[in-house]
Amino acid sequence: MKSRSYPLLFIVLVLGLTAGWYVASGRPATVLAEQHMRSLPVQPLTPQQQAESELQQLQQQIEQSPQDSVLWAQLAEYYLFNDNFADAQVAYQRALALRGANAELYSALATVLYYQAGQRITPQVESNIAKALALDKDEVSALMLLAADAFLHTEYAKAINLWQRLLDSQSPRVNRPQLIEAINMAKLLLRQQ
Known part of the structure:
Protein backbone atom coordinates (compact mmCIF):
# COMPACT_ATOMS: atom_id res chain seq x y z
CA MET A 1 0.00 0.00 0.00
CA LYS A 2 2.85 2.36 0.86
CA SER A 3 4.49 1.91 -2.52
CA ARG A 4 1.31 3.03 -4.28
CA SER A 5 0.85 6.18 -2.14
CA TYR A 6 4.32 7.59 -2.90
CA PRO A 7 3.68 8.17 -6.62
CA LEU A 8 0.29 9.67 -5.81
CA LEU A 9 1.87 11.90 -3.16
CA PHE A 10 4.60 12.89 -5.62
CA ILE A 11 2.00 13.88 -8.28
CA VAL A 12 0.03 15.91 -5.74
CA LEU A 13 3.25 17.60 -4.56
CA VAL A 14 4.32 18.48 -8.14
CA LEU A 15 0.85 19.81 -8.97
CA GLY A 16 0.78 21.80 -5.73
CA LEU A 17 4.22 23.32 -6.36
CA THR A 18 3.27 24.19 -9.95
CA ALA A 19 0.03 25.82 -8.84
CA GLY A 20 1.85 27.68 -6.06
CA TRP A 21 4.52 28.92 -8.46
CA TYR A 22 1.81 30.04 -10.95
CA VAL A 23 -0.08 31.99 -8.27
CA ALA A 24 3.14 33.51 -6.93
CA SER A 25 4.15 34.65 -10.42
CA GLY A 26 1.26 37.14 -10.52
CA ARG A 27 0.02 35.76 -13.81
CA PRO A 28 -3.50 34.95 -12.54
CA ALA A 29 -4.00 38.56 -11.48
CA THR A 30 -2.80 39.74 -14.90
CA VAL A 31 -5.14 37.33 -16.68
CA LEU A 32 -8.07 38.43 -14.52
CA ALA A 33 -7.27 42.11 -15.14
CA GLU A 34 -7.11 41.51 -18.91
CA GLN A 35 -10.41 39.65 -18.81
CA HIS A 36 -11.96 42.51 -16.83
CA MET A 37 -10.67 45.11 -19.32
CA ARG A 38 -12.07 43.09 -22.22
CA SER A 39 -15.46 42.86 -20.55
CA LEU A 40 -15.71 46.65 -20.21
CA PRO A 41 -17.49 48.44 -23.04
CA VAL A 42 -15.11 50.28 -25.34
CA GLN A 43 -15.20 53.99 -24.65
CA PRO A 44 -15.83 55.78 -27.93
CA LEU A 45 -13.69 58.74 -28.83
CA THR A 46 -15.19 62.15 -28.34
CA PRO A 47 -15.86 64.04 -31.59
CA GLN A 48 -12.82 66.22 -30.90
CA GLN A 49 -10.60 63.19 -30.24
CA GLN A 50 -11.89 61.53 -33.41
CA ALA A 51 -11.21 64.67 -35.46
CA GLU A 52 -7.69 64.97 -34.02
CA SER A 53 -7.06 61.30 -34.80
CA GLU A 54 -8.24 61.77 -38.40
CA LEU A 55 -6.02 64.82 -38.78
CA GLN A 56 -2.98 62.97 -37.41
CA GLN A 57 -3.59 60.04 -39.75
CA LEU A 58 -3.87 62.34 -42.77
CA GLN A 59 -0.74 64.23 -41.79
CA GLN A 60 1.19 60.96 -41.37
CA GLN A 61 0.00 59.73 -44.76
CA ILE A 62 1.08 63.02 -46.36
CA GLU A 63 4.51 62.73 -44.70
CA GLN A 64 4.84 59.29 -46.31
CA SER A 65 3.46 60.40 -49.71
CA PRO A 66 3.93 64.17 -50.00
CA GLN A 67 3.28 64.12 -53.77
CA ASP A 68 -0.20 62.55 -53.41
CA SER A 69 -2.70 65.19 -54.49
CA VAL A 70 -5.63 63.10 -53.25
CA LEU A 71 -4.28 63.18 -49.69
CA TRP A 72 -3.79 66.95 -49.90
CA ALA A 73 -7.39 67.32 -51.10
CA GLN A 74 -8.61 65.14 -48.21
CA LEU A 75 -6.63 67.28 -45.78
CA ALA A 76 -8.14 70.43 -47.31
CA GLU A 77 -11.62 68.94 -46.97
CA TYR A 78 -10.93 68.12 -43.32
CA TYR A 79 -9.88 71.73 -42.71
CA LEU A 80 -12.90 73.07 -44.61
CA PHE A 81 -15.35 71.03 -42.53
CA ASN A 82 -13.65 72.30 -39.39
CA ASP A 83 -13.92 75.93 -40.57
CA ASN A 84 -10.15 76.26 -40.87
CA PHE A 85 -10.31 78.12 -44.17
CA ALA A 86 -6.72 79.35 -44.31
CA ASP A 87 -5.26 75.84 -43.99
CA ALA A 88 -7.91 74.44 -46.36
CA GLN A 89 -6.90 77.02 -48.96
CA VAL A 90 -3.21 76.09 -48.67
CA ALA A 91 -3.97 72.36 -48.90
CA TYR A 92 -6.23 72.76 -51.96
CA GLN A 93 -3.61 74.93 -53.65
CA ARG A 94 -1.03 72.22 -52.97
CA ALA A 95 -3.37 69.56 -54.41
CA LEU A 96 -3.85 71.70 -57.53
CA ALA A 97 -0.10 72.22 -57.88
CA LEU A 98 0.46 68.46 -57.73
CA ARG A 99 -2.48 67.34 -59.88
CA GLY A 100 -2.73 70.22 -62.30
CA ALA A 101 -5.94 71.79 -63.57
CA ASN A 102 -8.91 69.95 -62.09
CA ALA A 103 -12.54 71.11 -62.05
CA GLU A 104 -13.40 69.58 -58.67
CA LEU A 105 -10.35 71.09 -57.00
CA TYR A 106 -11.01 74.54 -58.46
CA SER A 107 -14.60 74.29 -57.18
CA ALA A 108 -13.46 73.19 -53.75
CA LEU A 109 -10.97 76.05 -53.58
CA ALA A 110 -13.73 78.46 -54.66
CA THR A 111 -15.91 77.14 -51.84
CA VAL A 112 -13.16 77.72 -49.28
CA LEU A 113 -12.58 81.24 -50.54
CA TYR A 114 -16.34 81.91 -50.55
CA TYR A 115 -16.73 81.00 -46.89
CA GLN A 116 -13.49 82.72 -45.99
CA ALA A 117 -14.94 85.92 -47.53
CA GLY A 118 -18.10 85.65 -45.43
CA GLN A 119 -20.24 83.97 -48.10
CA ARG A 120 -19.47 86.46 -50.83
CA ILE A 121 -18.48 85.85 -54.44
CA THR A 122 -15.16 87.66 -54.68
CA PRO A 123 -13.05 88.00 -57.85
CA GLN A 124 -10.90 85.11 -56.59
CA VAL A 125 -13.99 82.93 -56.05
CA GLU A 126 -15.28 83.88 -59.51
CA SER A 127 -11.94 83.04 -61.08
CA ASN A 128 -11.85 79.55 -59.57
CA ILE A 129 -15.47 78.88 -60.53
CA ALA A 130 -14.71 80.01 -64.09
CA LYS A 131 -11.69 77.67 -64.25
CA ALA A 132 -13.81 74.77 -62.96
CA LEU A 133 -16.64 75.38 -65.42
CA ALA A 134 -14.17 75.80 -68.30
CA LEU A 135 -12.93 72.28 -67.57
CA ASP A 136 -16.41 70.83 -66.90
CA LYS A 137 -19.47 72.92 -67.74
Missing part, protein backbone atom coordinates in the same frame (compact mmCIF):
# COMPACT_ATOMS: atom_id res chain seq x y z
CA ASP A 138 -21.58 70.83 -65.33
CA GLU A 139 -19.16 70.71 -62.40
CA VAL A 140 -21.50 69.98 -59.51
CA SER A 141 -19.73 71.85 -56.70
CA ALA A 142 -19.25 75.00 -58.78
CA LEU A 143 -22.89 75.10 -59.83
CA MET A 144 -24.07 74.28 -56.29
CA LEU A 145 -22.00 77.15 -54.93
CA LEU A 146 -23.48 79.57 -57.47
CA ALA A 147 -27.01 78.32 -56.77
CA ALA A 148 -26.60 78.51 -53.00
CA ASP A 149 -25.24 82.05 -53.29
CA ALA A 150 -28.14 83.07 -55.53
CA PHE A 151 -30.63 81.59 -53.05
CA LEU A 152 -28.89 83.33 -50.15
CA HIS A 153 -29.21 86.67 -51.94
CA THR A 154 -32.90 86.04 -52.82
CA GLU A 155 -32.15 85.51 -56.52
CA TYR A 156 -34.55 82.58 -56.54
CA ALA A 157 -35.03 82.37 -60.32
CA LYS A 158 -31.25 82.11 -60.83
CA ALA A 159 -31.01 79.45 -58.10
CA ILE A 160 -33.85 77.46 -59.67
CA ASN A 161 -32.18 77.55 -63.11
CA LEU A 162 -28.83 76.40 -61.71
CA TRP A 163 -30.41 73.59 -59.69
CA GLN A 164 -32.44 72.51 -62.72
CA ARG A 165 -29.23 72.48 -64.77
CA LEU A 166 -27.72 70.17 -62.16
CA LEU A 167 -30.75 67.87 -62.30
CA ASP A 168 -30.55 67.78 -66.09
CA SER A 169 -26.86 66.85 -65.95
CA GLN A 170 -27.76 63.41 -64.52
CA SER A 171 -24.58 63.52 -62.44
CA PRO A 172 -24.30 60.74 -59.85
CA ARG A 173 -22.89 63.37 -57.46
CA VAL A 174 -26.27 65.13 -57.36
CA ASN A 175 -28.71 64.41 -54.54
CA ARG A 176 -31.85 64.58 -56.69
CA PRO A 177 -34.49 64.56 -53.91
CA GLN A 178 -32.67 67.34 -52.07
CA LEU A 179 -32.36 69.45 -55.23
CA ILE A 180 -36.04 69.00 -56.07
CA GLU A 181 -36.91 70.11 -52.54
CA ALA A 182 -34.63 73.16 -52.91
CA ILE A 183 -36.23 74.05 -56.25
CA ASN A 184 -39.72 73.79 -54.76
CA MET A 185 -38.69 75.98 -51.82
CA ALA A 186 -37.21 78.58 -54.17
CA LYS A 187 -40.38 78.54 -56.31
CA LEU A 188 -42.50 79.12 -53.21
CA LEU A 189 -40.30 82.02 -52.09
CA LEU A 190 -40.24 83.45 -55.62
CA ARG A 191 -44.06 83.58 -55.64
CA GLN A 192 -44.02 85.42 -52.31
CA GLN A 193 -41.72 88.19 -53.57
Whole structure:
Protein backbone atom coordinates (compact mmCIF):
# COMPACT_ATOMS: atom_id res chain seq x y z
CA MET A 1 0.00 0.00 0.00
CA LYS A 2 2.85 2.36 0.86
CA SER A 3 4.49 1.91 -2.52
CA ARG A 4 1.31 3.03 -4.28
CA SER A 5 0.85 6.18 -2.14
CA TYR A 6 4.32 7.59 -2.90
CA PRO A 7 3.68 8.17 -6.62
CA LEU A 8 0.29 9.67 -5.81
CA LEU A 9 1.87 11.90 -3.16
CA PHE A 10 4.60 12.89 -5.62
CA ILE A 11 2.00 13.88 -8.28
CA VAL A 12 0.03 15.91 -5.74
CA LEU A 13 3.25 17.60 -4.56
CA VAL A 14 4.32 18.48 -8.14
CA LEU A 15 0.85 19.81 -8.97
CA GLY A 16 0.78 21.80 -5.73
CA LEU A 17 4.22 23.32 -6.36
CA THR A 18 3.27 24.19 -9.95
CA ALA A 19 0.03 25.82 -8.84
CA GLY A 20 1.85 27.68 -6.06
CA TRP A 21 4.52 28.92 -8.46
CA TYR A 22 1.81 30.04 -10.95
CA VAL A 23 -0.08 31.99 -8.27
CA ALA A 24 3.14 33.51 -6.93
CA SER A 25 4.15 34.65 -10.42
CA GLY A 26 1.26 37.14 -10.52
CA ARG A 27 0.02 35.76 -13.81
CA PRO A 28 -3.50 34.95 -12.54
CA ALA A 29 -4.00 38.56 -11.48
CA THR A 30 -2.80 39.74 -14.90
CA VAL A 31 -5.14 37.33 -16.68
CA LEU A 32 -8.07 38.43 -14.52
CA ALA A 33 -7.27 42.11 -15.14
CA GLU A 34 -7.11 41.51 -18.91
CA GLN A 35 -10.41 39.65 -18.81
CA HIS A 36 -11.96 42.51 -16.83
CA MET A 37 -10.67 45.11 -19.32
CA ARG A 38 -12.07 43.09 -22.22
CA SER A 39 -15.46 42.86 -20.55
CA LEU A 40 -15.71 46.65 -20.21
CA PRO A 41 -17.49 48.44 -23.04
CA VAL A 42 -15.11 50.28 -25.34
CA GLN A 43 -15.20 53.99 -24.65
CA PRO A 44 -15.83 55.78 -27.93
CA LEU A 45 -13.69 58.74 -28.83
CA THR A 46 -15.19 62.15 -28.34
CA PRO A 47 -15.86 64.04 -31.59
CA GLN A 48 -12.82 66.22 -30.90
CA GLN A 49 -10.60 63.19 -30.24
CA GLN A 50 -11.89 61.53 -33.41
CA ALA A 51 -11.21 64.67 -35.46
CA GLU A 52 -7.69 64.97 -34.02
CA SER A 53 -7.06 61.30 -34.80
CA GLU A 54 -8.24 61.77 -38.40
CA LEU A 55 -6.02 64.82 -38.78
CA GLN A 56 -2.98 62.97 -37.41
CA GLN A 57 -3.59 60.04 -39.75
CA LEU A 58 -3.87 62.34 -42.77
CA GLN A 59 -0.74 64.23 -41.79
CA GLN A 60 1.19 60.96 -41.37
CA GLN A 61 0.00 59.73 -44.76
CA ILE A 62 1.08 63.02 -46.36
CA GLU A 63 4.51 62.73 -44.70
CA GLN A 64 4.84 59.29 -46.31
CA SER A 65 3.46 60.40 -49.71
CA PRO A 66 3.93 64.17 -50.00
CA GLN A 67 3.28 64.12 -53.77
CA ASP A 68 -0.20 62.55 -53.41
CA SER A 69 -2.70 65.19 -54.49
CA VAL A 70 -5.63 63.10 -53.25
CA LEU A 71 -4.28 63.18 -49.69
CA TRP A 72 -3.79 66.95 -49.90
CA ALA A 73 -7.39 67.32 -51.10
CA GLN A 74 -8.61 65.14 -48.21
CA LEU A 75 -6.63 67.28 -45.78
CA ALA A 76 -8.14 70.43 -47.31
CA GLU A 77 -11.62 68.94 -46.97
CA TYR A 78 -10.93 68.12 -43.32
CA TYR A 79 -9.88 71.73 -42.71
CA LEU A 80 -12.90 73.07 -44.61
CA PHE A 81 -15.35 71.03 -42.53
CA ASN A 82 -13.65 72.30 -39.39
CA ASP A 83 -13.92 75.93 -40.57
CA ASN A 84 -10.15 76.26 -40.87
CA PHE A 85 -10.31 78.12 -44.17
CA ALA A 86 -6.72 79.35 -44.31
CA ASP A 87 -5.26 75.84 -43.99
CA ALA A 88 -7.91 74.44 -46.36
CA GLN A 89 -6.90 77.02 -48.96
CA VAL A 90 -3.21 76.09 -48.67
CA ALA A 91 -3.97 72.36 -48.90
CA TYR A 92 -6.23 72.76 -51.96
CA GLN A 93 -3.61 74.93 -53.65
CA ARG A 94 -1.03 72.22 -52.97
CA ALA A 95 -3.37 69.56 -54.41
CA LEU A 96 -3.85 71.70 -57.53
CA ALA A 97 -0.10 72.22 -57.88
CA LEU A 98 0.46 68.46 -57.73
CA ARG A 99 -2.48 67.34 -59.88
CA GLY A 100 -2.73 70.22 -62.30
CA ALA A 101 -5.94 71.79 -63.57
CA ASN A 102 -8.91 69.95 -62.09
CA ALA A 103 -12.54 71.11 -62.05
CA GLU A 104 -13.40 69.58 -58.67
CA LEU A 105 -10.35 71.09 -57.00
CA TYR A 106 -11.01 74.54 -58.46
CA SER A 107 -14.60 74.29 -57.18
CA ALA A 108 -13.46 73.19 -53.75
CA LEU A 109 -10.97 76.05 -53.58
CA ALA A 110 -13.73 78.46 -54.66
CA THR A 111 -15.91 77.14 -51.84
CA VAL A 112 -13.16 77.72 -49.28
CA LEU A 113 -12.58 81.24 -50.54
CA TYR A 114 -16.34 81.91 -50.55
CA TYR A 115 -16.73 81.00 -46.89
CA GLN A 116 -13.49 82.72 -45.99
CA ALA A 117 -14.94 85.92 -47.53
CA GLY A 118 -18.10 85.65 -45.43
CA GLN A 119 -20.24 83.97 -48.10
CA ARG A 120 -19.47 86.46 -50.83
CA ILE A 121 -18.48 85.85 -54.44
CA THR A 122 -15.16 87.66 -54.68
CA PRO A 123 -13.05 88.00 -57.85
CA GLN A 124 -10.90 85.11 -56.59
CA VAL A 125 -13.99 82.93 -56.05
CA GLU A 126 -15.28 83.88 -59.51
CA SER A 127 -11.94 83.04 -61.08
CA ASN A 128 -11.85 79.55 -59.57
CA ILE A 129 -15.47 78.88 -60.53
CA ALA A 130 -14.71 80.01 -64.09
CA LYS A 131 -11.69 77.67 -64.25
CA ALA A 132 -13.81 74.77 -62.96
CA LEU A 133 -16.64 75.38 -65.42
CA ALA A 134 -14.17 75.80 -68.30
CA LEU A 135 -12.93 72.28 -67.57
CA ASP A 136 -16.41 70.83 -66.90
CA LYS A 137 -19.47 72.92 -67.74
CA ASP A 138 -21.58 70.83 -65.33
CA GLU A 139 -19.16 70.71 -62.40
CA VAL A 140 -21.50 69.98 -59.51
CA SER A 141 -19.73 71.85 -56.70
CA ALA A 142 -19.25 75.00 -58.78
CA LEU A 143 -22.89 75.10 -59.83
CA MET A 144 -24.07 74.28 -56.29
CA LEU A 145 -22.00 77.15 -54.93
CA LEU A 146 -23.48 79.57 -57.47
CA ALA A 147 -27.01 78.32 -56.77
CA ALA A 148 -26.60 78.51 -53.00
CA ASP A 149 -25.24 82.05 -53.29
CA ALA A 150 -28.14 83.07 -55.53
CA PHE A 151 -30.63 81.59 -53.05
CA LEU A 152 -28.89 83.33 -50.15
CA HIS A 153 -29.21 86.67 -51.94
CA THR A 154 -32.90 86.04 -52.82
CA GLU A 155 -32.15 85.51 -56.52
CA TYR A 156 -34.55 82.58 -56.54
CA ALA A 157 -35.03 82.37 -60.32
CA LYS A 158 -31.25 82.11 -60.83
CA ALA A 159 -31.01 79.45 -58.10
CA ILE A 160 -33.85 77.46 -59.67
CA ASN A 161 -32.18 77.55 -63.11
CA LEU A 162 -28.83 76.40 -61.71
CA TRP A 163 -30.41 73.59 -59.69
CA GLN A 164 -32.44 72.51 -62.72
CA ARG A 165 -29.23 72.48 -64.77
CA LEU A 166 -27.72 70.17 -62.16
CA LEU A 167 -30.75 67.87 -62.30
CA ASP A 168 -30.55 67.78 -66.09
CA SER A 169 -26.86 66.85 -65.95
CA GLN A 170 -27.76 63.41 -64.52
CA SER A 171 -24.58 63.52 -62.44
CA PRO A 172 -24.30 60.74 -59.85
CA ARG A 173 -22.89 63.37 -57.46
CA VAL A 174 -26.27 65.13 -57.36
CA ASN A 175 -28.71 64.41 -54.54
CA ARG A 176 -31.85 64.58 -56.69
CA PRO A 177 -34.49 64.56 -53.91
CA GLN A 178 -32.67 67.34 -52.07
CA LEU A 179 -32.36 69.45 -55.23
CA ILE A 180 -36.04 69.00 -56.07
CA GLU A 181 -36.91 70.11 -52.54
CA ALA A 182 -34.63 73.16 -52.91
CA ILE A 183 -36.23 74.05 -56.25
CA ASN A 184 -39.72 73.79 -54.76
CA MET A 185 -38.69 75.98 -51.82
CA ALA A 186 -37.21 78.58 -54.17
CA LYS A 187 -40.38 78.54 -56.31
CA LEU A 188 -42.50 79.12 -53.21
CA LEU A 189 -40.30 82.02 -52.09
CA LEU A 190 -40.24 83.45 -55.62
CA ARG A 191 -44.06 83.58 -55.64
CA GLN A 192 -44.02 85.42 -52.31
CA GLN A 193 -41.72 88.19 -53.57
